[in-house]
Amino acid sequence: MIRIVAVTLSTVLMAGCLSQQPVPAVDRSGTGQSRAASAAQPTGPGYYTVKRGDTLYRIALENGQDHRDIAAWNNISNPSSIKEGQVLRVQPPGAPESADGATTKPIATGAVVEARSLDQPAGTSATSPSGLKREPRVGKEPYSDEAYARLNKTGEPAKPVDAKPETKPEVKPDVPAAAPAVASGPDDVPWLWPTSAKVSAPYSDSGNKGLDFAGKAGDPVLAAGDGKVVYAGSGLRGFGELVIVKHNATYLSAYAHNRKILVKEGQQVSRGQKIAEMGNTDAESVKLHFEIRKQGKPVDPAQYLPKR
Numbered sequence: 001m002i003r004i005v006a007v008t009l010s011t012v013l014m015a016g017c018l019s020q021q022p023v024p025a026v027d028r029s030g031t032g033q034s035r036a037a038s039a040a041q042p043t044g045p046g047y048y049t050v051k052r053g054d055t056l057y058r059i060a061l062e063n064g065q066d067h068r069d070i071a072a073w074n075n076i077s078n079p080s081s082i083k084e085g086q087v088l089r090v091q092p093p094g095a096p097e098s099a100d101g102a103t104t105k106p107i108a109t110g111a112v113v114e115a116r117s118l119d120q121p122a123g124t125s126a127t128s129p130s131g132l133k134r135e136p137r138v139g140k141e142p143y144s145d146e147a148y149a150r151l152n153k154t155g156e157p158a159k160p161v162d163a164k165p166e167t168k169p170e171v172k173p174d175v176p177a178a179a180p181a182v183a184s185g186p187d188d189v190p191w192l193w194p195t196s197a198k199v200s201a202p203y204s205d206s207g208n209k210g211l212d213f214a215g216k217a218g219d220p221v222l223a224a225g226d227g228k229v230v231y232a233g234s235g236l237r238g239f240g241e242l243v244i245v246k247h248n249a250t251y252l253s254a255y256a257h258n259r260k261i262l263v264k265e266g267q268q269v270s271r272g273q274k275i276a277e278m279g280n281t282d283a284e285s286v287k288l289h290f291e292i293r294k295q296g297k298p299v300d301p302a303q304y305l306p307k308r
Contacts, residue, residue, distance in 0.1 A: 035251070046091035052084050056059045061244060063090040064252055064296030068265075069212035070091045113245050187250035189225040191304045194255060194290050195278065202302065209298035210291035212256070212276075217259055217286050221276040223269045224305075230263050239289070240281030245269060252296075256289040257281050 048059060056079040060067035071079060073089040082088070197215035198281060201208050227247035234241050241255040246252040259279020271276055280286045292301045 048090045049088040181292040213288040219278040220274045254291040257283040
């Protein structure tokens with residue numbers, strides 16, 4: 001009897017387990033949402049993904065931009081509000097495209113339409129039966145013994161007495177224009193040394209990304225070219241009191257470790273203008289660290305500055 005009850009109870013329990021529906025799993029980690037959000041974010045050239053420790057100022061420097069422009073392109077009101085993983089536009093918006101996505105281009109000019117009278121056969125011109133333009137025949141006279149004698153005597157074709165001498169434009173020899181002292185492109189900058197101090201450390205691809213100048217506290221720091229101040233402050237670690245001047249869409253220059261900054265962001269400066277005083281902020285000794293950046297990437301300033 002006990003065995004029959006036990007078997008019946010086991011059968012009932014198994015039936016209950018089989019009839020129970022599985023509980024749906026819920027993804028509480030948020031990976032599904034983050035994956036969808038990351039898929040919607042733009043990527044590729046012109047965009048940058050924020051990494052741990054990044055600041056808007058450093059991102060702007062590394063991409064050769066004004067940090068205020070990057071903030072405007074990404075609707076950022078607080079420069080310190082960027083977050084790791086955030087994708088930022090770091091290049092200005094491109095040229096507008098047409099509605100179907102194709103870039104608009106100017107229409108190519110076709111062949112010139114031939115002008116002729118209505119009763120003139122096609123393929124001929126008013127100047128020649130063959131349709132080819134020929135030089136106008138002027139300055140000829142009928143054959144005569146006198147004309148023949150003049151031709152044999154002077155070696156020049158005879159001209160009518162009342163014919164006016166044909167005037168031709170003066171042809172000057174092709175003389176190349178004097179080449180400029182330095183070939184310059186649309187974005188090239190006539191660079192100037194930012195200080196008269198001696199170079200204490202040269203540029204290095206693996207180390208020093210600019211030139212270091214050893215000087216005295218208070219020595220003038222000069223703008224190396226005309227441009228606009230896009231940064232003035234101490235928000236970039238390792239640079240101390242820093243000034244960044246943007247010269248055009250290609251080049252900017254940076255002046256670090258100053259003791260005093262004499263310009264403000266947005267200010268236009270001229271080549272040779274005093275913009276700061278040399279110091280040792282965020283440095284072990286008094287020096288000027290000077291960089292030239294092309295499209296945001298450091299280049300050797302010695303290859304751009306004039307010879308001393």
